[in-house]
Amino acid sequence: MAHKHGHGRERIQFANAEDKQEFSKYPTKAGRRSLSRSISQSSTDSYSSAASYTDSSDDETSPRDKAQVNSHGSTDFCVKNIKQAEFGRREIEIAEQDMSALISLRKRAQGEKPLAGAKIVGCTHITAQTAVLIETLVALGAQCRWTACNIYSTQNEVAAALAETGVPVFAWKGESEDDFWWCIDRCVNNDGWQANMILDDGGDLTHWVYKKYPSVFKKVRGIVEESVTGVHRLYQLSKAGKLCVPAMNVNDSVTKQKFDNLYCCRESILDGLKRTTDIMFGGKQVVVCGYGEVGKGCCTALKALGAIVCITEIDPICALQACMDGFRVVKLSEVIRQMDVVITCTGNKNVVSREHLDRMKNGCIVCNMGHSNTEIDVASLRSPELTWERVRSQVDHIIWPDGKRVIVLAEGRLLNLSCSTVPTFVLSITATTQALALIELYNAPEGRYKQDVYLLPKKMDEYVASLHLPNFDAHLTELSDEQAKYMGLNKNGPFKPNYYRY
Amino acid sequence: MAHKHGHGRERIQFANAEDKQEFSKYPTKAGRRSLSRSISQSSTDSYSSAASYTDSSDDETSPRDKAQVNSHGSTDFCVKNIKQAEFGRREIEIAEQDMSALISLRKRAQGEKPLAGAKIVGCTHITAQTAVLIETLVALGAQCRWTACNIYSTQNEVAAALAETGVPVFAWKGESEDDFWWCIDRCVNNDGWQANMILDDGGDLTHWVYKKYPSVFKKVRGIVEESVTGVHRLYQLSKAGKLCVPAMNVNDSVTKQKFDNLYCCRESILDGLKRTTDIMFGGKQVVVCGYGEVGKGCCTALKALGAIVCITEIDPICALQACMDGFRVVKLSEVIRQMDVVITCTGNKNVVSREHLDRMKNGCIVCNMGHSNTEIDVASLRSPELTWERVRSQVDHIIWPDGKRVIVLAEGRLLNLSCSTVPTFVLSITATTQALALIELYNAPEGRYKQDVYLLPKKMDEYVASLHLPNFDAHLTELSDEQAKYMGLNKNGPFKPNYYRY
C-alpha cells in the first residue's frame, strides 16, 4: 500500500544492509516510517477497532522469544499474538466487503488456478486489505510467505489471522531495525521452499535477496514493485545492468495513479483539514501550490465546498488548465498575506519559505499534500524567536513574537497520510493491480519480458478497472463486430493508445 | 450552542420540575443529552486537547462537596477543578481567533457599555465559544451568572477559566439530574443579586424561574432563547397568556438558520461520514430524504465530491427545486435496493422503515441529519433475528441472518452532532446573535416589545452578518443617497422586506 506520496523524488542511494545504524538517515525509510505511524494514528482517529486490540496488548515479550503455534500445529510464523486471529479475521471480512474486485478475481480464476506453482515472497504493509490480497493469491494457487515493509504498519491481529490460516507471516507492530531484517530473512531463507516470485513495496526485500541470496533469482520469474522508491531502485539496477529478472512497475498504472492522486486527494484534503482543525471551508481563501493531479483534486474539492482557491504553477500548460478550470494563477508572494490556508502539492522543495511564513496572517493553516516533507521549510521555523505549541496531535501553533499564530499540520509531512485515512476502495485498486501483475509475470511466455522494468500492459490496467465497475453497478457497453472493425480495435481492448491522456 | 437539530419537532409538554424521575422520558432532554455526549466525543475525535484534561481527571469527589476558591478569593462558583483555569484560558484564546465578530463587538461598544446595569443569568452549553460570548457580555457592561443547559456538555477547564476571572459558574461535565437543577438554582437564587435578563437554551432556566422565583420576572426585561424546544415552550406560554416578559426567538434569524442548516450541513455530512466509515464518496449512490435546507446542504456536498444523489420529497415545490438542481426525485422504496448511503433530513418519523432496512444491500450506510432520532426506525432493528455488532464508536453493523450487514451511524441520532464537529465560525454566528438580542431587549424603549415572542429585527440580523464579513475580507458596497432614494431604502438597512427568501 505504499503510496507514492510516501516517498518522493529524493535521489536515493541503494540502502546498504550493513549500515543498519545509518538506517534512519535515508529519506526513504523516514518516509515510510512516517507513513506507518500515520496509518496507525489515522486508524485510531477513525475509530478502528483494530487499533484497540493492538494497543491493549500489554505483553512486552518480543515475538521472537515466544513459542507460538496455530490451531493446525504450525509454528512457521512469527506474530505478536496468535490468539488475536479471530479478531483479525473479522477485520479481514470487513475489508473484503469493499474489495469485491479481488473476491471476483478469486471466483473467475478459481478453476484455472493461474498461480498454481507460484511461490511468492511478499514484503508490504500488513493490513486487513493486504490480507485480502494474500488470501486471493493463495486462492489462485500460490504459496506465500510474507513480511512487513515497515516497522510500524503491521496490524497485529491481521498478521495473527493470516498465520492461523497457514500463511507464514513474520511481522509485528513496533519491530526494531534488527527485527525488520530478521523477519525478511525468515521469509526468504526457508528450507525446502524457494520463492519464484517477489512482491515488494519499497525495495528492501529485493535488496536483501540481492545481497544475501542472489542465487534465488535463478528461479524467480519476476518482481512486482509498487512504490516510487522501489521502482526508482529497480530502474537504477536496470540502468546499471544488474537487474537479472523482469520487473513490473505497478506504481504508474493509469488506474492506480488516478486513484492515488486525483480521486483520493479530492477527498483526503477535506478530511485531513477537518479532522485536524475543524475549519469551515466556505469562504476561506486558499492557495494550492501545484496544479498536477494532486493539486487538481485538492482544488476541485475545496472550490466545491465554497472556498476561494487560487493556484501557483511553474508549468504554463498546467497554469492554463487552472485558468480554464476557474482558478486564478498567482505567485505565492503576491497573495500570501490574505490566505487562510496554504497547501503544497508540487513535489518540489522550499515552496513555502520562511519568508512566506513570516508574511502569513494570524491563524493561517499550512499543510503539505505533495511528495515529500520538503515542500514547506518547516526547519526554518525551529528558531529561538518562535514558540511551538502542540495544540492537538499533528497540529502545531507556531507563535511569532507579536502573537501571530501559524498553524502547521503534521509538521509539513503528508497531510493525507498523517491526518486522514485511505479508503479501502483505493487500496483495492492497488491490490488488484499487484495481483494481476503477478499473474502476468508468472504466466508470460518465455521472452515476452526481458531483464527490464515494465509498465503493466494497458489491457491489464483496463482489466483492473473493469473488476471495480460492479462496485458502482456500472454497465459497460460492448463493441459490435462492425464497430470494432470500424475503430480498428479488438473487442476486448486495449481501447486506447499508450499515449492517451485520460 | 443548542442547535435546533438537537431537539426536533416533538410536541413537548412543559417539563414539570417535580417530575425529576421522569426526566429522561422527555425527548427534548434525551435529545440534548445525546447532543452533549456527542460534543465531547467529537472533541476527542478531533484531537481536542480540552477533552484530555477533562478525561484525565480522576478526581471522583463531587464538585458540590469541594471547597474551591479562585485567585481573587471568590468562592461564588462551582466547577470541577479551578486549577484547570489556565488550560481553559488557552482554549478560550484559540476560540477567540475564529470569533472576531464578538471581539469586534466588544471594541465597537466599548465606550458606551450598552449592557451596563444588565444582570444576566445564562443557561447554555459551556464551551470555549460560550466563554467568548460571556466575556463579551461582561466587556459590554453586564454582570453574568452562568449554568449548563446539559449535564454532559460542559468543558470543565473552560468553566474553571470563567470562574477564575470572577464569573460565577455552576457547571461540570457529568452532572446528575439533581446537580443540574441545583446548579440552575444557585445561579438564580443569590442574595443581593437579581437577574434582569435571561439567556436560555432549551427553556429549563426559564422554567425554573417560573416555578420557583416568579417574582424575578418583575425586573426581567426579556428572555433570549435559541433552541427549537425552548422557543416552542415560549410560544406555548404566550398562547396560554402566561408569558410575562418579552422574549426573543433567535433560533429563526436568517443568518443563524442558514449557517446551522445549509452551510454547516454541507460540510458536516462529509465529515460525519468520513470519520465514522472512511467511505470514498466518488461514485457512491446516495439517497437523501428531504430537500429542505439540511437536505440541500447534504446533496450539494455529496454531488460535488462525485456521489450520485437522488432525493425523496413530500413537498412538490422542494421536489421541483431538486429536479432543477439536478437530482432525481424518487420514492425511497423504488431505489432502496441500489443505495450505498441513505440519509434522512425530513424532521419526520419512520422515514426509513424496517421494510426499507430489510431491502437494503449489503454494506449500505444509514444515517440521520434531520431534527430528531425518529427518522430511522432503529427500534425495529432491535429484534432477535438481527445481530448488532459495534465496530467503532458510533458505528454499528446490523447483521441479517443471511450475513447482510447494514451500517447504522450514531444509532440514528444526529450524525453531525454525534460524529462531526461544529466549526467555531458557526458558533460565532449564534453567539453574536444572542449578544445582539440581549442588547436590543435590554435597551429597547418601553413599549417596543410586549409580552410576546419576537424574531430578531432584520436590521440586527443584517448587523450580525456584517460583523462576520471581515473574516472573509469582504467589502460591502454602500448605497449613494440617490440610489437609496431610488430603491426606497435606508442606507443602513434593513435592505429586504421581511418575507424575502434569501
Added chain:
Amino acid sequence: MAHKHGHGRERIQFANAEDKQEFSKYPTKAGRRSLSRSISQSSTDSYSSAASYTDSSDDETSPRDKAQVNSHGSTDFCVKNIKQAEFGRREIEIAEQDMSALISLRKRAQGEKPLAGAKIVGCTHITAQTAVLIETLVALGAQCRWTACNIYSTQNEVAAALAETGVPVFAWKGESEDDFWWCIDRCVNNDGWQANMILDDGGDLTHWVYKKYPSVFKKVRGIVEESVTGVHRLYQLSKAGKLCVPAMNVNDSVTKQKFDNLYCCRESILDGLKRTTDIMFGGKQVVVCGYGEVGKGCCTALKALGAIVCITEIDPICALQACMDGFRVVKLSEVIRQMDVVITCTGNKNVVSREHLDRMKNGCIVCNMGHSNTEIDVASLRSPELTWERVRSQVDHIIWPDGKRVIVLAEGRLLNLSCSTVPTFVLSITATTQALALIELYNAPEGRYKQDVYLLPKKMDEYVASLHLPNFDAHLTELSDEQAKYMGLNKNGPFKPNYYRY
C-alpha cells in the same frame, strides 16, 4: 408572459388613457415594448419558424380594414391573416409538448369543468404558449376573448389559429397605439357577452375597463395579474380604496419566482453572452453586481463553466451568502480594471457609472440582467468623445479616444430578454399559475376574497409545482397518516408555513 424583469421598480403613475400621445413616456410601456421586440428577435435568433411566417407577410393592409371569416363562418376576431391558422396550429402543438402541466390540467378537470360559466377577457402576449393556456381555459369550460398586451409581441399565425377555432382574438404584430386600445375595446365591449373574469398582464386591460366600462366590475369575480407593473397598479388601487373586486398577484408565487429568476437566469446569462459575443467563459474574470436570486443564478452558471466570479452587494446577509458560496465580495471600483465581464442584477440605478466605464479594460463586456435599464449608466456614454460602433444586433462597441473598446450589450436593457430565449417550460409554470388563479377566484366561496390583492394560496402554488413534476419523471412521496399527524400537516399540503424560505 410578462416577466418581472420586463418592468422594474419604476414608480409608475397610473396610465391615463386620454394621454395616448404620451404613451411612450411611461416606463412600463417602454419596458413592455422592449420585451416584445426582444421576443420576436430572440425567436428569430433561435430559428423559430414562426417568425418567418410573420415576416414573410408582405400584406400591408391593416387588419382592421380587412374582412376575414374563419372556416366556421365567424367574423368575431381581428388578426393579420386567418389563412396562417394551420401554421399557427403547428406552433401550438409544438408548444404543447413542453406544457404538459396544462394538458394534464385539462384532463384532470375535464369532467367537472371548473370554469363552466366563466367569461374571461384576457390581455397578454399572444404566443404559442399563451394559446395553450387559452385553449386550456376553454377546455375547462370558459369562454374567452383575447387581446395583446404589447403592440409587437403577437405571433400572427398563432392569433390566426386561435381565431380559427372560434376564440375571438384581436391582435397582430405591429399595432399602432390606436390599434392597441381599439383591440382592447373590441374584447371588452361585445353585445350580449359580459366578462366575469379578467386576466391581465401589465394592467392596461384593467385600466380600460375602469375607465370605460366600470359597470363590468359588478359581475367580475376577480382579476388575475402577473406583471410587476400591473401588480403595482393594483396595490395602488387597493391602497386608494378603489379596487372593487378581488385581485390575485401571481407574479410573486414561489414557483414562478424561482423559475423566472434563479433557474431561468442560470441558463440565460450563458445564452445571452454567447449569442452576442461568442465569448469563452473559461478563465474570464467576471463581476456580478447583486447577489439576489438573479445574481445567484448568474454566478452559479458562470462559476460552473470556469469563470472567476466576484460579486458586489449592499446587503450583508446576501454578502455573507456569497462568501459561503465561494465568491469574493468586493467594491466595484476595486476590481473594475481587471474585469472581462460586468453584469448588473441589482434593481438599482447607476450601479455601473461612467467612472467605472472609463476605468474598464479594453474588450470588457458590460450587460444588465436586473430589473430595469437604469443599472448601467448608458446615457453617460452618449458623449462626443466616444464613438459607438454597432458590430452586431444588440452589440455596440463604445470606443474611447485611446482606442479602448467597451462592449455594451442590448444598450443596457435586459440581456436575457433581448438576447436569449425563454424556455417554454418556464412559460408553462407561469401559464399554469394563471390558470389556477382563475379557477381559484372563480370558484371561491363568497367571502373568501375581499376587494384586495392576494397571493396565490400556497396549496395552489404547490399544485402548480406538482403538475410539472411528471416532466422530470419525479415521484413524490406521500405522507402516511401517522407521519402527517406527527408533523401536524394535511397529507395534501400545504407543506410549509408561509414564511418558509425555500
Added chain:
Amino acid sequence: MAHKHGHGRERIQFANAEDKQEFSKYPTKAGRRSLSRSISQSSTDSYSSAASYTDSSDDETSPRDKAQVNSHGSTDFCVKNIKQAEFGRREIEIAEQDMSALISLRKRAQGEKPLAGAKIVGCTHITAQTAVLIETLVALGAQCRWTACNIYSTQNEVAAALAETGVPVFAWKGESEDDFWWCIDRCVNNDGWQANMILDDGGDLTHWVYKKYPSVFKKVRGIVEESVTGVHRLYQLSKAGKLCVPAMNVNDSVTKQKFDNLYCCRESILDGLKRTTDIMFGGKQVVVCGYGEVGKGCCTALKALGAIVCITEIDPICALQACMDGFRVVKLSEVIRQMDVVITCTGNKNVVSREHLDRMKNGCIVCNMGHSNTEIDVASLRSPELTWERVRSQVDHIIWPDGKRVIVLAEGRLLNLSCSTVPTFVLSITATTQALALIELYNAPEGRYKQDVYLLPKKMDEYVASLHLPNFDAHLTELSDEQAKYMGLNKNGPFKPNYYRY
C-alpha cells in the same frame, strides 16, 4: 481552423486529384464541407456582421472573370470583391483583440525576424483569425501566398483585406470544385516565387504539390498540418516511404487538444443545444455516449447546469472515471426510454441505432458531438413510415406513425460546428501553435528533423500556453536554481515528461 471534429476516423484513401467528379464521395471532403456551411451559418446565428457583407453581395460574376487591383496596384490575388477590404480590416482588428498571443509573438520576434526568407504557401479556412495568423507570419519576415481549404468557409471581406495589404490570396465563398484546385494551383505555381514552407489543413495543398510540382519539395523545409485527415495522410505517406520532407503534426499538441475538446465542448454543447432548441437544461435526463475528452466536457457542463447525466462507455478506465466523477454508467438500451437528450461523443459508428431511435420518448433530442456524422444512424430514419419536418435551420422533427417526435439536430453532423460558434480564443491557440511549428521547422538545424511526422516539441507546446496566460492575468512562478536542480529540470522547461497525462 479544421478541428479534428471535422473529419473523424474514417480510413481514407488518398484523394486522387483526377477524380474531381468523385470528390464528394470522400468523407473527408464531406466533413469539411459541412464544416464550412456551418461556419457561415453559425456566424449568422451570432449576429456576425461579416456574414452580412458576404450575403449582400449580389454580384454573380465569378471572381476568376473579374479584373481587380488593390490600392498598391497589385493584381496578384483573386477574391470576391477587393472593395470589401475595409470591412474585412475591421473584422481582423476585432479578432486581434482576442488573439493577443500572436500579437505578442509579433512583438517578441520583431527584432530577429525568425521567418526572414521563409516563403510560405498556406491552405486553410480564410477567416479573420487566419488573417491574424498570416499577418503575424509576415511580421516575422515571411512571404505568404494563401488559398482556402474549403469551398464555403472563406470570409470574402477578410480575403479582400489580406489582398489589399499585398498578400496574394486566392479564395472566395462558394467556389466550385474546379475553382478550388485552380486557386491552389495559383498559389503554388507562381513565376519567380517558390515556396519553402507549407501550412496545410486537410492535406489538399500537400497532395497537389506532390502530384503537380514534386520538385518544389527540394526547397521545402517542412510541412505543418493541423487536421486529423491531413495528419493521417502524412502518416500514410511516411509509412509508404514517400514523405520527402519533415512534417509537423500540430493537431495532437496538448494545448490544442485540450482546447479543441475538453474546454471548447464544455461550452459548445450548451450553446449548440440552446440555439437550436431553447431547451431548459435543469432537470433534463441526458445520456452522453463516450467519456473521452469531448464527453467529459459535455458532461461537466450539463451537470453543472442541473441536468441529470449518465454515460455509456466501452473502455473500463474511462467508465471508472465517469463513476468517480458522479455519472452513472449504463448501456444505452437500458435508459433510452427515459432520456430527454442523447449526445454521441465516441468517434464510432451506429452508436445510436434505429432501434434506439424507435424506443426514444416523444420530444427526445438527439445530437452528435463526436468525430463524424456516422455516430447516429440518421440514414435509418429516411424510411417511408417516418415523416421529416424541418422546424428550424438545423432542427428536424422526425415523426413516427403514432405521432411521436424525435428531434434530430444538424442531421447528425457535428453539433458544435453546425450550431454553435468557436470562440476566437480557441482559434488563437491553434494559430499560435501553427506559427511556432513553422518557426521551429524553418529554423531547425540540419538533421534535427528527418523525413518523418513529428509532434510539436513539448517546450514549444508550453510556449504556446505561456503566450496565452496574459489573457487571464495569470502569473507563472519561476523555479529557483536550487529548486530546478532538486527537480532535475531546466528552469525554462520542458517541465513534464512526454507521457505526462495532464
